[in-house]
Amino acid sequence: MATSWTPDQPIVQCVDVRKSFGALEVLKGISLSVRKGEVICIIGPSGSGKSTLIRCINALQPISSGSIQIEGIEVSDPRLDKLALRRKVGMVFQQYNLFPHKTALQNVMMAPIHVLGQKRAEVEVRARALMAKVRLAGKEDTYPGELSGGQQQRVAIARSLAMRPDIMLFDEVTAALDPETVKEVLITIRELAEDGMTCILVTHEMNFAREVADHVYFTDRGVIVEHGPPETLFTAAKDERTQQFLSQVL
């Protein structure tokens, strides 16, 4: 279990991860490692297993074989302490998934109070600061249904950050947004990355990936076809499949 992880080792380490849904194998041996403070982007066509991988990383879905370690915690361990894992790993979803019956501020405050048992007053100070950080000061008492998609997504990011994670997972967080609100969410993520947060993004925003990523992975049909720093991957892809995909999306 959480044996002897030190910050100079990869904070996320996936080794030969396989995942099947019935007879369908979605991940066919994925290996990747992320260092602390690194920003990696996973790109690739629909159905290539990007979202499944990211969902396996915080144990929302069990893997079939292989190993995923987060700060030395083995995610596939049957005795996994899910709470310990989820304190380290925050996740933001494509559909925001805010709690609709609570205000924006309450959404940010709920988990630290209910899950970590922290004091309401302390949590509120932090939550208000986070709301300001995602540029939503003044929207604290608004309900999710009254916010735009981009605003909701920023609340969702603040909600995740309130748990003080070491790693943030972003699962196509701009895919459901109107074009004009995509930018505000990307700005928030970029600021996070600049602050040194370890980020794993599944994204279709190629220009954004190029700008913020330290490392880009291209996946297709359950395997990592090619990976490298964005400047090489986007301009000098070696694999034919990568070239074809990039020519379609760029």
Next chain:
Amino acid sequence: MQAIGDWFQRLYETTGLNFSVFYDAYDWGRYLSGLKMTLLLSVTTIVLSLVIGAVGALMQGSPSMLLRLPVNAFVVVFRNTPPLVQLFFFYFGLGTMLPAVEAAGMRVPLLSNVQWAIISLSLFAAAFNVEIFRSGIEAVPRTTIEAAEALGYTRLKAYVHIVLPLAIRVCLPALNNNLVNLLKTTTLAYAIAVPETLYAVKQIWSESQNVLEMMIVLLATYGILVGVLVWLMHRWERAMHIPGYAR
């Protein structure tokens, strides 16, 4: 109050319409005690059916077959049989099998007809409440629960803080209907001689020979009772309304 009595007395003398409950103290007393019994039946059966329904719905969502099976059987039995037959089954069927007890020197049944009516009607309505609550719980998107899980919520905590508050909002209109039905179904207790409103009013009309007038009083009584219940439920619905949600 006296003026109302006088008015109805004059109405009787001039038109022959005999609303005896409004000027005859004895009839009024009988009507009032019937009304009290109806309120007792309604409030207790509503509360009990909600509690049984909520527990049943939670059991039904459990991964254990041992918990799900009895709930499903309960729902099938109580939903697929007429409430009057259920009442008779409990009172005449089970009631006679229970031992009698001594009370004030007399041997009386362990459970009175009022208690049997409460048990029977609560179970009847609870069977529907289980299904109503389940519909609400199932309407909460799985992705919302997933978001809670990703934040470290356990199943139980997610239920308490996220699933139930959302589920209750979804199922309130259906619950509303079932509780209205339950209130009206309390009149079935008449069949096992529980002195509720229908029973009391029937006694009055057979003695005072004013069937039509007492029918009108009876219908108006239930109309008002249900009106109050619906008003309360709507107030609750409004209080739980979430701005911007479920438009």
